[in-house]
Amino acid sequence: MxxxxxxxxxxxxxxxxxxxxxxxxxxxxxxxxxxxxxxxxxxxxxxxxxxxxxxxxxxxxxxxxxxxxxxxxxxxxxxxxxxxxxxxxxxxxxxxxxVRGPENVKALFKNSWACTSIPFVKFALEYAFGLPAKASSLYTKDDSGDGHVPHPGSVVEARNRIDYNVFQCLVRFLEGKGLQPFFNRFSHNITQQLHSLHDRIGSEWGYHEDLMKVVGNETTVSIVNALCGPHLLKLNPHFLQDYWDFDRNLQTYLQGIPWFLAPRAYAVRKWVLKAVQVWQQHARDHFDESAINADGDDEFWGSSFFRERQEIFLRMDGFDHAAIASEDFGAIWAARNSVTAASWAIFDIYRDPELLVRVRAEVDTCAIKDADGLIRFDIDQLLRLPVLQAVYAETLRLRMHFYIIRMSDRAEINIRDWIIPRQKVIVTPTTVAHMDSEAWSTGLKNEHPVDQFWAGRFLKYPSKSNTQLGDPTFSTKELEGSWIPYGGGPRQCPGRHFAKRQILLTTALMVSLFDCEIIKDGKDMKEDFTLKGFGSGVSHPAGKIPMRIRRRQNAEDAH
Incomplete structure (x- = not known):
């Protein structure tokens, strides 16, 4: 029973x-x-x-x-x-x-004046960059908005308006008077770095195990020196390796994986933050006003940007030198997107002989040798080269995987008459926009699917048949809402102007100075789409890209 x-x-x-x-x-x-x-x-x-x-x-x-x-x-x-x-x-x-789709995304950016990104900035600084709780609490308390005039009713003191003050400092540096001196320093550094590599590499083919590391290291050194001056790397010889180890562990931090499950990752973060503190203590000990040059920069702090941030942060409640190091390393780390994008652009050029010929034909027309025998470029000329710009834009379309996150703040958001209530999180993945086959040209016979590199997506030809006749033109204006590697609206990435110039110049120097042959195993290299590699910005390859490299054989004839 x-x-x-x-x-x-x-x-x-x-x-x-x-x-x-x-x-x-x-x-x-x-x-x-x-x-x-x-x-x-x-x-x-x-x-x-x-x-x-x-x-x-x-x-x-x-x-x-x-x-x-x-x-x-x-x-x-x-x-x-x-x-x-x-x-x-x-x-x-x-x-x-x-929110997805070009028209919806454009509407979001148009109305993002009513949005805030403070909760997500605070999250990233705490989880990824180790910002101490006392300092990060300012983000929680900051209800003053991002306008010059604080929101009515806000009682946050002007010195503690952390979101507004930090962003305005970035804008002054990357969109204002700081941009040209910063880029000039980078241009000088990367030209010296790549010519030094050129001198070390012979006229015979030599093997290197990873193109991304070769380009990435040379470019990172140039950017760090342009940002911070020479002492960060001199005082911390392992900083370059630790920088990239931190980058590869970013998702470990953002996912909140505890330190005892990833001790190596958290040790790397400790090392890079300590390196920034060592450099900044050295700057505090040795700087004086006489070191400032005509651009407002100096040997010890590097760009005036970091001197200004020291003053801004030390006026705020809860900030000490350790907290400043977390904020400042975040600013230094942000260059990784343009560095990795430049490496991808160079990879895609060298694995396509026809594209290499076209890019070289463009950059050779505006390359000159100075009295020291160094190849130099006028950045304004590079910014007018259509094929080179198309490579840049296609690289960011294909390789940028990021979540643009906003939160409706004090007002609801109108997106083409749909209403998103206030205090709600809004997410727009760049990958979805960049992989929308309905928004992107795939060639006359769909021979260029959206998941493959094709610079022609950004080129227009005089012929109505769109065949490659005549001189092409480059533009992204018709792709608003579809090409969004820098976000959009009032908080569009302020580093976009430097990033484009950095990618174009690095690429132009590489193709002018070197012949590179991507070894067979690397030609079809895929991106790292694992949970560890996806969603933090420009992707990394899934493995190393082996290559052979030598001095460019016809470089003398070209210049």
Whole structure:
């Protein structure tokens, strides 16, 4: 009897389970139909985006598949990142809104004056860069907004307006009077670095195990010296290696993995922060006003940018030298996107002989040798070269994988009449925009799919047939909302002007000075789309890119 009763109970539980699954599926199907109808509606005035359908109430749209292949997940036609219209997404107890599509993205950027990114800046500084709690609490308290005039009702003192003060300092340096001196220093440094490499490399082919490391190291040294002066690297010989080790562990920090599960990663972070503190203590000990040059820079702090930040932060509550080091290393680390992008651009040029010929034909026309025998370029001329610019733009389209995150602040956000309520998180993945086959040219016969490098996406030819006749022109204006490597709106990346110049100049110098042959195993190198490598900005390769390199054989004839 007891056995029969147990069997009966088991049967009833099984039936209840199947009934529950059927009910959940019925609910999901009904929500799916409603959501599909919502995506087809034309009058959206005042409509709050619907919730993306999910099956299990407590889990919501939990992105389990993201853990195995994040890029494949965000590009899957069946998930919330591909919703044609803004959609509310529920994951466990959290919710956010997804915005995709050129017109929706443009509307988001247009209205992002009503958004804030403070919570996400605070998160990154705490988790990735180790900003101490006392200093990071200023971000929590800062309700003054990002305008010159604080929000009405804000009681934050002017000196503690951390978001506004830090961003304005960045703008002055990267969009104002600081940009040209900074780029001039970089131009001098990278020219010296690559000519030194040229002198060390013979006229015969030599093997190097990784193109990305060769280009990345030379470029990183040049940027760090241009930013910080010579003493950061002189005082900390291992900084370059630690910088890139930190970068490869970024997702470890952002995911909140505890230190005892990743001791090496956290040791690397400790080393880079200590290096910044050692350099800045040296600057405090040796700097005096007489060291400042005509551009406002000096040998010890490097650019005036870091001197100014010292003054800004030390006036704020909760900031000491360790906290400043976290903030300043974050600013130094941010150069990694343009460095890695330059390496990818050079890789894609050298593995395509036809493209190499075209790029060299352009840059050779504006390369000159100075009295010391160094090849130099006028950056204004480089900025007018269509094929070189197309390589730059296509590199960022294909390789930039980042989440543009905003939060509606004191007002709701209107996105083409859809209304996103205030204090809600909005997410726009660059990968989704950059891989939208409906927004991007794929060639006359679709011979250039969006997941492959093709500089022609950014080139226009006089011929109506779009064949490669006549001189091409370059422009990204028609691609607003689709090409978004720097975000958009009032908080568009202020480093975009330097990044473009850095990538163009580094690429022009490399193709002018060197012949490179990507060894077979590296020609089809894929990006690192694992959870560790995806979503932090410009991607890394999945492995090393072996190459052979020599001095350019016809360089003398070209110049």
């Amino acid at each position: 007891s056995f029969d009763l147990l069997a009966l109970q088991t049967t009833h539980l099984g039936a209840l389970f199947l009934l529950l699954i059927a009910a959940l599926w019925h609910r999901y199907a009904a929500n799916r139909r409603s959501f599909t109808a919502y995506t087809k509606r034309e009058n959206n005035k005042g409509v709050v985006p619907l919730t993306f359908p999910y099956i299990f109430p407590l889990l919501g749209s939990l992105p389990v598949a993201y853990l195995w292949n994040p890029r494949a997940f965000v590009l899957s036609r069946n998930n919330f990142f591909q919703s044609l219209h803004p959609a509310r997404v529920k994951v466990l107890t959290q919710e956010f809104y997804v």
